[in-house]
Amino acid sequence: MYWSKPEDALIFDSVDIPPEYIWAMWTNPTLLKTWWTLPPYTVDIIEMNVTNNGVFHTAINHDHKRTEIRGVYIDIVPNKRLVITDGVANDLRPSSNTFGTIIVDLKPVGPKTEYKAQFLYKDAFSMRDHFRSGLYAGWIKNTQAMLIKAKELHSSGVNIKLPSPTQPVQP
Structure with missing residues (x-):
């Protein structure tokens, strides 16, 4: 792990998985549900509109x-970059109850993909609180589970279909 600022956290890995499989894990509600939380937690995908200014809503x-x-999707480049923040509402007005921003970057390098997930906290206090509560350790476990599931999908030969960028994705 590497911190670029006191209020940032980063997970980086180089994996033998094509980027479209990792992308699908982040953008397909059925797949997201398999790793976004791990037992004993459960997650409900309320709405995923994977478009710029689209809604990301889970429980x-x-x-x-x-x-x-x-959250709101604020930057989407299929199979390359995904940015979700709760810092603004989907009408792009500032949110008074922000926690942070997630930036996922995928870069093919030969047969591997460089996976980088960065969490930008609103401040260093929020980041320290996240670490002390164990949520960061959970984020690492969830990421490991996501990468394992993506590799299993790829190994099984499942054809990944990307959602249409103009259609909201509902669970």
């Missing part, structure tokens, strides 16, 4: 508690 459930995550 994480644990111990009879429900935490909703509402």
Whole structure:
């Protein structure tokens, strides 16, 4: 792991998986649900409109508690870059209850893909709180699970279809 600033966290890996399989894990609601949270947590995909300014809305459930995550896709380059933030609403007005921004970059390098997931926290305090609570360790486990599932899909020969960039993706 590498920090570029005190309020940033980064996961980086070089994997034997074509970028479109990792992309599908992030953009297909059925696949996202398999790794976004791990047991004993569950996740509901409420809405995924994988378009610029589209809605990313999930709910994480644990111990009879429900935490909703509402974000907006602000940069989408299929199979290369995905940026989701809760810093703005889907009408691009600033959010008063921001937690951070997720940036996923995929870069093919020979037969491998460089996977980089960066979380930009609103401030260093929020980042430290995330680490102390164990959420960052969970993020690493979830990422490992996602990469394993992507590799299994690729190895099984499943043909990945990207959602249409003009159609909202509903679970």
